[in-house]
Amino acid sequence: MNGWAPAPLIANPWARWGFYSGAALYLMLALGSVQVNWARLAEGLKRGGSFVGAFAHPDFVSRAAEISEGFIESLTMTVVATAVGVVLAIPVGIGAARNLAPLPIYGFCRALIALSRTFPEIIIAILLVKMFGFGPLAGMLTLAFATIGFMAKLLAEDLEDIDEAQVEAIRASGASAAQVLVYAVQPQVMARFVGLSIYRLDINFRESAVIGIVGAGGIGATLNTSFDRYEFDTTAAILLLIIGIVMAAEYGSGIIRKRLQ
Amino acid sequence: MPNSELSQGRIGWQRRTGRARLAIWFAWLVGVLFIVQCWDIMNAETIWDFVWDAPQQAGDLLGRMWPPRWSVLNRLWGPLWDTINMATLGTLLGIVLGAPVAFLAARTTTPSLLIARPIALLIIVSSRSINALIWALLLVTILGPGVLAGIIAIALRSIGFVGKLLYEALEETDASQIEAITATGATRGQRLIFGFLPQIMPVFAGISVYRWDINIRESTVLGLVGAGGIGLQLNASVSRLAWPEVTVMFAAILVTVIVSEYVSAKVRAHII
Numbered sequence: 001m002n003g004w005a006p007a008p009l010i011a012n013p014w015a016r017w018g019f020y021s022g023a024a025l026y027l028m029l030a031l032g033s034v035q036v037n038w039a040r041l042a043e044g045l046k047r048g049g050s051f052v053g054a055f056a057h058p059d060f061v062s063r064a065a066e067i068s069e070g071f072i073e074s075l076t077m078t079v080v081a082t083a084v085g086v087v088l089a090i091p092v093g094i095g096a097a098r099n100l101a102p103l104p105i106y107g108f109c110r111a112l113i114a115l116s117r118t119f120p121e122i123i124i125a126i127l128l129v130k131m132f133g134f135g136p137l138a139g140m141l142t143l144a145f146a147t148i149g150f151m152a153k154l155l156a157e158d159l160e161d162i163d164e165a166q167v168e169a170i171r172a173s174g175a176s177a178a179q180v181l182v183y184a185v186q187p188q189v190m191a192r193f194v195g196l197s198i199y200r201l202d203i204n205f206r207e208s209a210v211i212g213i214v215g216a217g218g219i220g221a222t223l224n225t226s227f228d229r230y231e232f233d234t235t236a237a238i239l240l241l242i243i244g245i246v247m248a249a250e251y252g253s254g255i256i257r258k259r260l261q
Numbered sequence: 262m263p264n265s266e267l268s269q270g271r272i273g274w275q276r277r278t279g280r281a282r283l284a285i286w287f288a289w290l291v292g293v294l295f296i297v298q299c300w301d302i303m304n305a306e307t308i309w310d311f312v313w314d315a316p317q318q319a320g321d322l323l324g325r326m327w328p329p330r331w332s333v334l335n336r337l338w339g340p341l342w343d344t345i346n347m348a349t350l351g352t353l354l355g356i357v358l359g360a361p362v363a364f365l366a367a368r369t370t371t372p373s374l375l376i377a378r379p380i381a382l383l384i385i386v387s388s389r390s391i392n393a394l395i396w397a398l399l400l401v402t403i404l405g406p407g408v409l410a411g412i413i414a415i416a417l418r419s420i421g422f423v424g425k426l427l428y429e430a431l432e433e434t435d436a437s438q439i440e441a442i443t444a445t446g447a448t449r450g451q452r453l454i455f456g457f458l459p460q461i462m463p464v465f466a467g468i469s470v471y472r473w474d475i476n477i478r479e480s481t482v483l484g485l486v487g488a489g490g491i492g493l494q495l496n497a498s499v500s501r502l503a504w505p506e507v508t509v510m511f512a513a514i515l516v517t518v519i520v521s522e523y524v525s526a527k528v529r530a531h532i533i
Contacts, residue, residue, distance in 0.1 A: 009462050030346040034412070040405040048403040076299035083296045118518050120482045122394065123511070126499060131318045133311030136303045210392045213486060217303075223395065227402050235399070239391065246390035 051232045058240055059233030063226070067238060070222035071245075073136045074208040077218055081140045081208075082201045085147025092148055093155030094181070100159060109152065116149025125211040136217030143204045143211070150203075154196055158189045195257040202249050209242055322504065329512065330505035333498075337491060337513055343408050344490035344517070347483065348476040351415025355476075356469055358416060359423030366424060367431035369439070370457060381424070388421030393479045397488040411488035415476050422472050430464040431457060467529050474525035481514045491517075 010016040060067065095101045095109035125142040132138040162185060170184035212220020219238060226234040277285070364370045366381035397414035404410045434457055442456040484492020491510060498506040 007459075009466060026349075030350055033342065033346060034350070034408050036409055037405060037407070041409075044404040051399070051403060072302060076303040079296060079299040080303055118515055119511075120478055120514075122482045122485060123495075123514070127322070130322055131315045133308055135307055137307045137312060140303060206390060206392060210394045213394065213398065220395075224398065227398055230402070239395075243387050243390045247386055250386070 051236070054232035054236040055240070057233060058237035059231070060237045060241075063222075063231070063234045063237075066222050066225070067219075067234070067241070070212070070219035070238075071241065074205065074212075074218035074220075077136045077140045077143065078201060078205045078208050081143030082147060082197065082204050084140070085144040085204075086151055086197045086200070088144070089148045089151035089155060092152035093159065096152055096156035097159035099162075099164075100181075100185070109156075113149045113153050113156075116145055117153065121146050121207050122211055122214055125216040126214050129215045134215040134217070139208060139211050139216030139218055142216055143207060146207065147200055147204060150200055151193075151196060155189065155193055158192055159185065162188045191260045195260050198253040198256055202246065202253055205249060206242075206246060325502075325504040326508045328505065329508035330503075331509055333506045333509045334513070337494060337510065340484070340489075340491040340494050341513060341517065343411075344480050344484075344492070345477065347408055347411035347415055347480040347488070347490055348473060348521075351412045351480070352419055352469065352473040352476050354412065354416035355419025355472065356423055359420040360427060360465075362420060362424040363427035363431060364453070366428040369431055369434060369436075370453065381428075385421045385424040385428075388417055388419075389425065390421075391418070393418040393476075394483060394486060397483045398486045401487040406487035406489065406493075408489040411480060411483045411490060414483060414488060415480055418479070419472050419476065422475075423468055426468045427461065427465060430461045430468075434460045463532050466532050470525045470528045470532075474521045477521040478518050481517060 008016055010019060092109050092112060095105045096113055098106055101109065121142055124145055125139065128138040128141050128145075132141065166188065167180060167184040170180050175183060208218045209220050209223065212218040212222070213224050215221070219242065223235065223238050226232075226238065275282075362381050362384055365372070365377045366385060368374070368378070371378045371381070393414050396417045397410055400410035400414050404413070438460065439452060439456040442452050447455065480490055480492075482492045482495075484490045484494065485496045487493065491513060495507065495510045495514075498504075498510060
């Protein structure tokens with residue numbers, strides 16, 4: 001009758017029940033260590049209601065100057081950071097491809113990529129704000145640094161997967177190393193690289209909304225201020241604008257990437 | 262653009278016509294001008310004196326950060342435990358909330374293409390466009406500082422991620438298996454459990470572990486806006502300019518992120 005059941009995800013019963021009981025134990029410990037201040041929470045729920053209500057009547061007007069300045073800063077920061085990051089990612093990516101670079105250069109470029117990818121952007125932003133002073137320049141450098149790690153890693157992976165036959169054919173015609181790069185390697189990876197750059201533009205805009213919290217310019221600073229002043233109507237307006245721009249950028253980049261392929 | 266000049270100035274093979282090359286050259290010009298313009302606008306208020314002394318500042322900072330004050334580690338274990346909990350519980354909550362959204366968003370499983378699907382897609386895109394730090398900023402204002410705000414922030418950000426990847430997996434399921442289940446007279450619920458679930462379970466587990474790994478990285482900094490965990494300690498040390506402590510915290514964050522990345526890669530390699 002009911003003898004059949006779908007196969008479980010973890011086949012070994014010991015491993016399965018071990019995993020379940022371990023997970024249950026962890027959940028109990030973890031939930032036990034979460035301290036909730038119920039009085040503060042009840043008070044907060046009311047404020048939460050007024051925040052959700054603010055989305056019904058976002059206030060674009062009374063802080064219009066700050067909002068537009070923040071968005072212009074964020075957008076220009078995003079464009080410059082993506083351009084700088086993508087250009088710098090090309091040599092780093094080539095250096096991090098084992099089939100193209102000698103071992104010492106490979107090691108150095110891989111270390112740089114790992115460093116850029118491991119730390120959250122906001123921590124890099126804290127350090128760069130300390131060095132370069134407050135403002136969008138520090139933010140731009142943060143985003144450019146993160147872009148280098150992201151783009152160089154993906155470029156290096158693509159470069160390691162290229163068709164060697166084409167490289168050999170160009171080399172057999174007597175081409176120099178630079179000519180091999182331009183005529184044999186570049187055409188194989190270019191389309192995806194451009195697509196990824198546009199994707200990274202999206203990500204950089206989203207990140208630019210965050211790093212302002214630590215003083216690196218952009219809309220994040222405006223957003224933070226509006227929270228501090230409890231001006232939830234303005235906050236709602238900024239969040240709606242961010243969502244709108246991200247949606248538009250995602251839609252646009254989707255079209256461009258489809259045409260590239 | 263690939264073109265080559267033979268000896269005696271004769272033009273050899275060229276990939277594009279003269280007009281196409283002109284158009285491409287013009288596009289580059291416009292692009293570069295646009296970027297330069299952005300640079301100018303961005304730096305309108307930059308104080309260059311602060312920028313030029315950056316190398317000195319960097320040297321100064323490094324000097325202060327070294328040697329690290331390792332004794333600080335003793336009060337980092339609690340915050341680290343909080344950080345991991347925020348990521349894990351937040352991921353769980355995100356999965357619980359994100360999975361139903363994915364079922365509503367996928368063409369193959371949605372109850373209505375006209376109403377439920379657009380709403381589900383809107384939820385996914387809103388959650389994806391707003392970083393966990395901004396959610397945390399918001400929730401700390403509403404709920405007060407603490408781990409709870411961090412958990413919910415992580416969960417809200419994860420809904421979109423889990424929802425998007427899962428609904429794409431649901432749309433790529435093998436239709437013949439669903440049809441076979443339907444042919445046995447299965448109800449809607451049975452079709453989900455016996456037709457769709459077995460096909461997406463490995464992807465689902467993979468997505469969850471992957472998101473958990475990203476969430477560990479994000480939860481290390483949520484404390485900067487007051488949501489608990491090691492970020493809170495980091496913020497305190499940065500504001501007190503206690504740089505030797507900051508070094509230790511960076512090291513702790515680095516190790517946590519690398520370990521979580523390793524675990525996630527191992528588990529995903531095992532599942533897929």
